[in-house]
Amino acid sequence: MAAMSTLAILEFPDPRLRTRAAPVTVFDAALKQFVADMFETMYAANGVGLAATQVDVHRQVLVIDMSEGRNQPLVLINAGIVEKDGAQVYQEGCLSFPGLYADVTRALKVKVKAQDTDGREFLYEAEGPLAVAVQHEMDHLAGKVFVDYLSPLKRSMLLKRLEKQRKQAASA
Numbered sequence: 001m002a003a004m005s006t007l008a009i010l011e012f013p014d015p016r017l018r019t020r021a022a023p024v025t026v027f028d029a030a031l032k033q034f035v036a037d038m039f040e041t042m043y044a045a046n047g048v049g050l051a052a053t054q055v056d057v058h059r060q061v062l063v064i065d066m067s068e069g070r071n072q073p074l075v076l077i078n079a080g081i082v083e084k085d086g087a088q089v090y091q092e093g094c095l096s097f098p099g100l101y102a103d104v105t106r107a108l109k110v111k112v113k114a115q116d117t118d119g120r121e122f123l124y125e126a127e128g129p130l131a132v133a134v135q136h137e138m139d140h141l142a143g144k145v146f147v148d149y150l151s152p153l154k155r156s157m158l159l160k161r162l163e164k165q166r167k168q169a170a171s172a
């Protein structure tokens, strides 16, 4: 197998984050390599989820690992929600918004239909924080980001803070 490599992560407000991803139609070695690179990128950045959109690949691929041991990788390809239930508020972060966190309300449970890297279909049910991650990453593939759910005031406060952090980082 080829060596894994980390990919560059797009940061908000990069307009490419607004791209809608197309379905994956070819399940080949290149796809497996891309998924391996996505995991490598997510783990290197200490993230719990990553969508292909964030690495400027506009295909419906997302990876998640919310385990403490970083040993429960989940990959969902062409994921679609078939059922959702309940509501929860969870403080979310995003690798495309370094250092920014905000409470977002989402479904408590989701059931999704997805495919694995061989193209096999399966149903996946998630609840709580894992359900948050699935919904957050699926949003990326539709060109949506978590701050879209905030009130205009809250969003502008957060984005000002992000801008300030960037300036500080640039002058450090």
Ligand code: NI
Pocket: 093, 094, 095, 096, 136, 140
């Ligand atoms: Ni994100």
